[in-house]
Amino acid sequence: MPPFSLIEFTAAVYDLELDDERWMREVETFVGDWLHADRTPALHRPTHAGACPSSGGSGTRLSARGREMVAHHVTAAVRLRHCLGGFATDTWSWSSTDSGAGSGSLGPGRVKSLRSRMRDMIVCHELVEDDQPSQTGVASFWAAVGSGDWSLIDRFERDGRFWLVAYRHDTPSKDPRCLAAREREVVELAARGHTNRRIGLALGIAVGTVAGQLSRALAKLGLSDRTELVRSWASQPEQQTFSIQVRKAELLVSVRPLAKVTELPSAESLTPSEQAVAELVVAGCSNAQIAQDRSVSERTVANQVASVFRKLSVHSRAELASWVVGGRRRHG
Secondary structure: OOOOOHHHHHHHHOOOOOOHHHHHHHHHHHHHHHHHHHOOOOOOOOOOOOOOOOOOOOOOOOOHHHHHHHHHHHHHHHHHHHHOOOOOOOOOOOOOOOOOOOOOOOOOOOOOOHHHHHHHHHHHHHHHOOOOOOOOOHHHHHHHHHOOOEEEEEEEEEOOEEEEEEEEOOOOOOOOOOOOHHHHHHHHHHOOOOOHHHHHHHHOOOHHHHHHHHHHHHHHHOOOOHHHHHHHHOOOOOOEEEEEEEOOEEEEEEEEEOOOHHHOHHHHHOOHHHHHHHHHHHOOOOHHHHHHHHOOOHHHHHHHHHHHHHHHOOOOHHHHHHHHHOHHHHHO
């Protein structure tokens, strides 16, 4: 089998941190590995500095439907990059034929990443439009991404707020990272801090099935663990969702304030050190990272985390994150 899945490929295609040249090399590598899987003709690559050959391999050839999806999303990604200021020419194209061959041309990279440029555009737009906020909640954002018609392209923190960004790719092919119905059900419960056992009881499925569904969903969403899932998925009344147009690219943006442990009434029982540790736990830091940040031992951090769990009656880092992120709704 090729070393990369369609999910990994799509995530790489919409990676705006890569400059144009490196992005092109990534696309070549992914597609080249697939094309070499059964010794089919290699991708006809444009000649440019730094181009790297694809590695050989053995396995199953990418299906016709898969090749069509690849072509659609590469084309959509090129359109997005161009709208954000990438590629010196607007004539860049990539196509896939039945034989799997492709062609393209490449413009020079940019000093500032397209992702940084996009974030600046989004934040400035939100500030200008802040007098007319959208009342659409985060559920609408994830429904859009879940449909497969929008591609999740960024998540970031800035100015005390958490931002999610999706791109309408406008292709006949769904984004392979969209969640199946059961995966979405599991994710929604996991984002509330529920354990696998509790999710299994709620949905009437085995704990092992829950674990498998959640693992696949996290991979599709590009999330490392349940705590990160809570931070991305959980909603607040202050959540706002709006769309912006950047040339011919339509972006859907969801933004909410970053909840703080110290702002919640129930956190009064925590010492200042425990509050600081709790904030870092919610931020997704491990005990080792917290210990390094606070210049204390991991054992001290472990004891403080245990004390936070006991005082707040939570049993996991994900449940703590859910308590903090959704705390304004429950306690405010």
